Amino acid sequence: MQAPERSRKRMAFIECVMIFPLLLMIPCMVQAQQQYHRQGAVAYAQAYFEKYCTDGWIFRTCSGDPVGVIGGGVMTDEDKNANPHGCDCSHFVSCAIGEPGGGLDVDHPYSPYVYGYVGVVALGGWLLSGRAELVDSVNALQPSDVIQYDRDGTGWKHSVVYVGSENICAHSISRLSEPWSNVDYSGVRFIHILTPTAIPTLSEWKRIFFTMVMLSLVLAGFIHDILKKIANSF
CATH class of the missing domain: 3.90.1720 (endopeptidase fold (from Nostoc punctiforme))
Structure with a gap:
């Protein structure tokens, strides 16, 4: 495998690993959305x-x-x-x-x-x-x-x-x-x-999903730029 290809796959793996914690934040965001x-x-x-x-x-x-x-x-x-x-x-x-x-x-x-x-x-x-x-x-x-x-x-x-x-x-x-x-x-x-409420509404899920998508896109681009700069420095 050529070095540039290995580098790209390594960067993609690192990006996925760093974005994954955002997905784990969804339950916390749901609870925050539903505070009464x-x-x-x-x-x-x-x-x-x-x-x-x-x-x-x-x-x-x-x-x-x-x-x-x-x-x-x-x-x-x-x-x-x-x-x-x-x-x-x-x-x-x-x-x-x-x-x-x-x-x-x-x-x-x-x-x-x-x-x-x-x-x-x-x-x-x-x-x-x-x-x-x-x-x-x-x-x-x-x-x-x-x-x-x-x-x-x-x-x-x-x-x-x-x-x-x-x-x-x-x-x-x-x-x-x-x-x-x-x-x-x-x-x-x-x-x-009950506080927080037990069932998120459809509008809550839409708002949370949109927020997560936007955060993921922004963070993915940011991480990609940083890793690209690091890779180019070697």
């Missing part, structure tokens, strides 16, 4: 309980489309007290626990422009598919967890953010640190969010 900032979620819920969510939408009816508003603007009295059976409640909770607040990468299947989930059942299902667990009582919750209510025995109809000391924040109706038991209900479930 509980204080951020509580702060968002307390700051926006009487304001429109920061994505600039509100659900005024439970069956209609959302209405565009000024994100972060103060709600009208009508919107603060709109429909006690829940229209903007799960949207508000999604924003509080999600990227605007707590940092979870909440899906937004309704529209790429409307953050998070619209339906109470859909939000609960997303959380309970490995990202959260049901607990027996409010005493087992931590601030920034979620409570969902069955108001009349017909299914889950209302979502709120638990902010500690047995208090909640919510939209539809707007509530700031009110006792969780103030909501009329026939059934209730307490949802404790």
Whole structure:
């Protein structure tokens, strides 16, 4: 085998060996992507309980489309007290626990422009598919967890953010640190969010994959240049 060919193969082997540790970093990057900032979620819920969510939408009816508003603007009295059976409640909770607040990468299947989930059942299902667990009582919750209510025995109809000391924040109706038991209900479930979450979302995997590819390309080029200079010096 000629010397230049051996040198090229040796350089390629060394590059592979040096890039391999980056692949081992993927689990750490996944965990870092999924950290849940509980204080951020509580702060968002307390700051926006009487304001429109920061994505600039509100659900005024439970069956209609959302209405565009000024994100972060103060709600009208009508919107603060709109429909006690829940229209903007799960949207508000999604924003509080999600990227605007707590940092979870909440899906937004309704529209790429409307953050998070619209339906109470859909939000609960997303959380309970490995990202959260049901607990027996409010005493087992931590601030920034979620409570969902069955108001009349017909299914889950209302979502709120638990902010500690047995208090909640919510939209539809707007509530700031009110006792969780103030909501009329026939059934209730307490949802404790796990940190970090157990299942990365598709968007998280895409972001991690893109980052790893870019890092690998940059590092491979850098290593190649260094090894080439070393080889040329002999």
